[in-house]
Amino acid sequence: MSTAFLLSLGGFLLLSAVRVPISFAMFAGAILYLFVTGQDVGLVAEQSLNGLFDGFVLLSVPLFIIAASFMNAGTVSDRLLAFCQALVGRFKGGLGHVNVVASIIFAGMSGSAIADAAGIGKVIIDMMRRNNRYPAGYAAAITAASSVIGPIIPPSIPMVLYALVSDTSIGYLFLGGVVPGLLLGVVLMIYNGWAASRRHFPVDEVVPLAELPKRTVNALPPLLLPVILLGGIYGGATTPTEAASVAAFYALVLAAVVYRALSLRAFGELVLDASRSTAVVGLIIASALVFNYIVASENIPGLVAASLKGLDIHPVLFLLLINLLFLALGCLFDATTLLLIVIPLFLPTARELGIDLVHFGVVMVVNIMIGLITPPYGVLLFVISGVCKIPLGSIIREIWPFIGVLIVALLLMVLFPQIVLWLPQQFGYRG
Numbered sequence: 001m002s003t004a005f006l007l008s009l010g011g012f013l014l015l016s017a018v019r020v021p022i023s024f025a026m027f028a029g030a031i032l033y034l035f036v037t038g039q040d041v042g043l044v045a046e047q048s049l050n051g052l053f054d055g056f057v058l059l060s061v062p063l064f065i066i067a068a069s070f071m072n073a074g075t076v077s078d079r080l081l082a083f084c085q086a087l088v089g090r091f092k093g094g095l096g097h098v099n100v101v102a103s104i105i106f107a108g109m110s111g112s113a114i115a116d117a118a119g120i121g122k123v124i125i126d127m128m129r130r131n132n133r134y135p136a137g138y139a140a141a142i143t144a145a146s147s148v149i150g151p152i153i154p155p156s157i158p159m160v161l162y163a164l165v166s167d168t169s170i171g172y173l174f175l176g177g178v179v180p181g182l183l184l185g186v187v188l189m190i191y192n193g194w195a196a197s198r199r200h201f202p203v204d205e206v207v208p209l210a211e212l213p214k215r216t217v218n219a220l221p222p223l224l225l226p227v228i229l230l231g232g233i234y235g236g237a238t239t240p241t242e243a244a245s246v247a248a249f250y251a252l253v254l255a256a257v258v259y260r261a262l263s264l265r266a267f268g269e270l271v272l273d274a275s276r277s278t279a280v281v282g283l284i285i286a287s288a289l290v291f292n293y294i295v296a297s298e299n300i301p302g303l304v305a306a307s308l309k310g311l312d313i314h315p316v317l318f319l320l321l322i323n324l325l326f327l328a329l330g331c332l333f334d335a336t337t338l339l340l341i342v343i344p345l346f347l348p349t350a351r352e353l354g355i356d357l358v359h360f361g362v363v364m365v366v367n368i369m370i371g372l373i374t375p376p377y378g379v380l381l382f383v384i385s386g387v388c389k390i391p392l393g394s395i396i397r398e399i400w401p402f403i404g405v406l407i408v409a410l411l412l413m414v415l416f417p418q419i420v421l422w423l424p425q426q427f428g429y430r431g
Contacts (some may be wrong), residue, residue: 263265
């Protein structure tokens, strides 16, 4: 590991520590490396543009973002919540269960935890806080925790990014996320039911079962989106990128034509917001591609793989150690940085140890998503605090048990790979 690389890494970490945007910090570190090693600084632009233009799969990212924006418009959220309330609202801790089930359903439409938290999350938090039925901090904490499910159940923007760096099938990664996403939902609902009984949360208004068919019909059009998306991919009709464009078009038709909830002005604002979000993600990806070029030039993955291989480490122990490392890093760095910069360092070792890369990818995405609610850098906590005007301290006090049960689910995925691999194997995956 050269002095130039250590200077580059130190510059990146220093700028990140003083809150310079991650993408700018990575660009600055890369430029410093190229300058010290006497290489052409123009390589920054070359590597960025080549990586973005060659990455056809990256086209799915803005399409999933715009699809989520359209699904958040109008009455879609209200229809989904009404359906979930009729389905699980009758149980102890009803609105907490509604919160989790709504996140599971919305996960099949957005692929983004932030879209889930800022969209449908705000609506359910307002419902839970009404008449002081649930403490504001608890309502915000369970919303943040359930939003983690968004990028696990397909479609998933983080899995698209993992596929980019690992050359793994997006289709099998998407399938691998289904059962783990449902598992996360189950553990959150178990804890919510226990907390509701222990803390004597009030019983919510029970929706008659006779209302369920009507509410199901009302929610059916948005519920069909994940079916169309996954059906197109696994039926062989579309690639994941083409499926993302179909999802965006379907969401637009639903919001603008079926529900008539999208004016021309609102359409322009949504496209503009989605463009901004895409630009942020694109900058991070471009800077990561440059940094990955430097990492490859220094043969860092090979050095890491050689050092770990020399330890004769067991694959399960390796996974446990890597997960502990990423849980710690998740407190300090954002998800995209970990996916694009840190994970590639450990991929050669995972291959050498015979760890299935679909299993590894899904487990790491779950781990990194837990980092979205881990203080002090838990971005979902800041999003919900800002959107719902709930003090950050009250959310942090309530979030720890939810982090605990999510880590238990993560441990189960590490120890029992079939939780991830069973569904892909039903569709022909052989590892």
